[in-house]
Amino acid sequence: MEKFSQHTGVGVPLRRSNVDTDQIIPAVYLKRVTRTGFEDALFAAWRGDPEFILNQDAYKAGSVLVAGPDFGTGSSREHAVWALKDYGFRAVLSARFADIFRGNSGKQGLLAAQLAQEDIELIWKVLETVPGTEVTVDLAAKLVHCADVTVPFQVDDYTRWRLMEGLDDIGLTLQHEAEITAFEASREAWRPRTLPAKHLPPVEIVAARPVVRTGDDALV
Amino acid sequence: MAGTLAEKVWDAHIVRRGTDGAPDLLYIDLHLVHEVTSPQAFEGLRLAGRPVRRPDLTIATEDHNTPTLDIDRPIADLTSRTQIQTLRNNAAEFGVRLHSLGDADQGIVHQVGPQLGLTMPGLTVVCGDSHTSTHGAFGALAFGIGTSEVEHVLATQTLPLAPFKTMAITVDGTLPPGTTSKDIILAIIAKIGTGGGQGYVLEYRGEAIRALSMEARMTICNMSIEAGARAGMIAPDETTFEYLKGRPHAPEGADWDAAVDYWRTLRSDDDAVFDAEVVLEASDLEPFVTWGTNPGQGLPLSARVPVPAEIADENERVAAERALEYMGLEPGTPLRDIPVDTVFIGSCTNGRIEDLRSVAKVVQGRRKAESVRVLVVPSSARVRLQAEAEGLDKIFLDFGAEWRNAGCSMCLGMNPDQLAPGERSASTSNRNFEGRQGKGGRTHLVSPLVAAATAIRGTLSSVADLGADVVPPDGSPLTDVRGDLQHA
Known part of the structure; x- marks a missing residue:
């Protein structure tokens, strides 16, 4: 994972609250089996609207998203983070993040920085008054700078440390493999195992077929 | 020390306690896998040359993409077909049990775990799907995870997790006729909001919850995520044990007795302290429906579509206006x-x-x-x-x-x-x-x-x-539908 200590880029004001992960990336894009190339899927439903913020030239190259509260709610899809990253975003600023989204972000090197809503409003004003204004997110100092606005943000210490060091979670955990093995030895016998598989007797499943309708019963 | 149900389950799974702000490393008892959030996780394992640590604690099913017609024919949508084929290849390569389309145990992952008797009280259950909270109905700590975490669990059978807060949601009284556990959870979400549960594990308790069947409890825990919660839980009781007993993977003999003895301890102590408490009266409930574009935008069916101009909070007003425009609804209808x-x-x-x-x-x-x-x-x-x-x-x-x-x-x-x-x-x-x-x-x-x-x-x-003529032919009340999926 790439180290993250400070980032400066064009700020994108997204004046919406409750931006759920279905809006960030609709389910239809989740069928891919790769880990990259989701930039076209970001906010797909809104991108068709010429007025949408990312369709405006000044904001197109944005890399710091400044969103309303409750960003990333809903589905756990990590594709939401991939889509934001693939598009070029390095940080999202919001007054409140959904837990799963925040966790997913930290693992992928996307900074989810929590600001007070009134500070978000201040930054929105700057970004809307002077489109294309850059925002600097300083993870070391936990500060956001945007024109003459400088405000603090929150991120938990552990995520901050991992982002700044660029550390991979699995590698960190496997340093403690002996402890995992010791824990496994203490697990009770009643805890379930999926293998060997136990089943009810196999039964044939009949495939449903499309209903053919005629006359008065035809579907609209 | 007195503890809540969630804290007890958490504490029983700590492999390594975090220090200096680092999260606890938790052991995962059961990992459910489906085709949408797993391909990139298996890809990660392959790239790093890592095996699945515990295939015997992992189970996969095909559900999100699967057609519901013509399931014996090749899947018409090529990307769906690719994703399902990718899961089949990964399951074979990594030795993971898979229930494919056409198999009698195929189905939505959150139905398959319980019906096979794999979901039990006191477990940690994860899946790359936010509705994993469903399994909390058994008194398991169950939550959705992202694909990186799926890879982490496949590789290590553990997850580093930051601590959570606890919220007690007490539902007193008796549900009126024509209402169900769905109305309880829609009313809770409308009350606390889609962000109201953020950072919390919710514990549903009270007379109305105790009276629910296992399946009705699953409906409530399922939608905990729509209130933003990490997880939802219900303390196990006789209803839980009765549901489990005799299922294919339920413990047997002495293991069953040991399990039930332990499961009976899985309840919040009387003097346990919750970080937040919410109380709801079931007998006041009516059938609930949503009018907007998030699950918190719900009202009793007897109400009217809200009038945004009457909403004081600016963010909520704008959200309501946008929702009504999308939904094509006139205020006041x-x-x-x-x-x-x-x-x-x-x-x-x-x-x-x-x-x-x-x-x-x-x-x-x-x-x-x-x-x-x-x-x-x-x-x-x-x-x-x-x-x-x-x-x-x-x-x-x-x-x-x-x-x-x-x-x-x-x-x-x-x-x-x-x-x-x-x-x-x-x-x-x-x-x-x-x-x-x-x-x-x-x-x-x-x-x-x-x-x-x-x-x-x-x-x-x-x-x-x-009207009054809605009496089922057998004369029983409409909500008298108990009786679990047959398993004996």
């Missing part, structure tokens, strides 16, 4: 006057056998409204088999509904079961987000009873709206 095009009965929220029975009781001997398309999609192939054994399929077909094979289906429209732009649904699923059920589709979340009544009248309706 009685919710009962809203006509729907499609009724969807299914999903991990309300696609279980009791849900199908309650719908069948309402629609038996009737015809659906002409203009409405009705889709009934069981949550698993076993649920479909049981419904057919009980003759429910005939009731649905005579009613004019379509009887489909199992899967997530129109809940999220990853398969061909989608709403057309502008089409309006009453759906027993869990999310009314913009475009969730198909681009431009408009979703009203409802209980199975409201779905059934709506399919008959063509507008959002409760069973009471059908």
Whole structure:
């Protein structure tokens, strides 16, 4: 994972609250089996609207998203983070993040920085008054700078440390493999195992077929 | 020290306690896998040369993408077919048990775990799906994770997790006729908001919760995530044990006795302290429906579509205006006057056998409204088999509904079961987000009873709206649908 200590880029004001992960990336894009190339899927439903913020030239190259509260709610899809990253975003600023989204972000090197809503409003004003204004997110100092606005943000210490060091979670955990093995030895016998598989007797499943309708019963 | 249910389960799984702000490393008892959030995780393992640490604590099923028609033919959508084939290849390569389309144990992952008896009290359960909270109904600590975490669990059978807060949600009293556990959870979300549970594990308790069947409890825990919560839990009791006993993977003999002894300790101590408490009176509830584009935008069916101008909070007002525009609704319209095009009965929220029975009781001997398309999609192939054994399929077909094979289906429209732009649904699923059920589709979340009544009248309706003649042929109350999926 790439180290993250400070980032400066064009700020994108997204004046919406409750931006759920279905809006960030609709389910239809989740069928891919790769880990990259989701930039076209970001906010797909809104991108068709010429007025949408990312369709405006000044904001197109944005890399710091400044969103309303409750960003990333809903589905756990990590594709939401991939889509934001693939598009070029390095940080999202919001007054409140959904837990799963925040966790997913930290693992992928996307900074989810929590600001007070009134500070978000201040930054929105700057970004809307002077489109294309850059925002600097300083993870070391936990500060956001945007024109003459400088405000603090929150991120938990552990995520901050991992982002700044660029550390991979699995590698960190496997340093403690002996402890995992010791824990496994203490697990009770009643805890379930999926293998060997136990089943009810196999039964044939009949495939449903499309209903053919005629006359008065035809579907609209 | 006194502890809550969630704290007890957490503490029993700490492999390594975090220090200096680092999270605790938690052991995961059961990892459920499906085709959508796993390909990139397996890809990561392959790239790093890592095996699946515990295939015997992992189980996979195909659900999100699977068609509900023609399941014995090649999947028409090429990307869906690729994703499902990728899961089949990964399961074979890494030695993971998989229930594929056409297998009697195939179905929505949150139905498959419980029906096989793999979901139990006191477990940690994870899945790359936010509705993993469903399994909390058994007193398990169960939550959705992202694909990186899926890879982490596959590789290590553990997860580093930051501590959570606890919220007690007490539901007193008795549910009135015509209301269900779906109405309880929609009312809770409307009360605390889609962000109200953020950072919390919710524990549902109280008389109304205790009275619910396992399946009804699953509906409540399932939608904990729609309040933003990490997880939802219900302390196990006799209802839980009765559901589990005799299922294929339930403990047997001395193991069963040891398990039940331990499970009885899994309750919040009387002097346990919660970080937040919410109280709700069940007897005040009416059937609930959503009018907007998030699950918190819900009201009793007797209410009217809100008037945004009357909402004081600016963010909420703007959100309501946007929602009404998307939903194509006029402020002030009685919710009962809203006509729907499609009724969807299914999903991990309300696609279980009791849900199908309650719908069948309402629609038996009737015809659906002409203009409405009705889709009934069981949550698993076993649920479909049981419904057919009980003759429910005939009731649905005579009613004019379509009887489909199992899967997530129109809940999220990853398969061909989608709403057309502008089409309006009453759906027993869990999310009314913009475009969730198909681009431009408009979703009203409802209980199975409201779905059934709506399919008959063509507008959002409760069973009471059908008049006094709604007495099922056997004379039993509409909500008397108990009796779990057969397992003996």
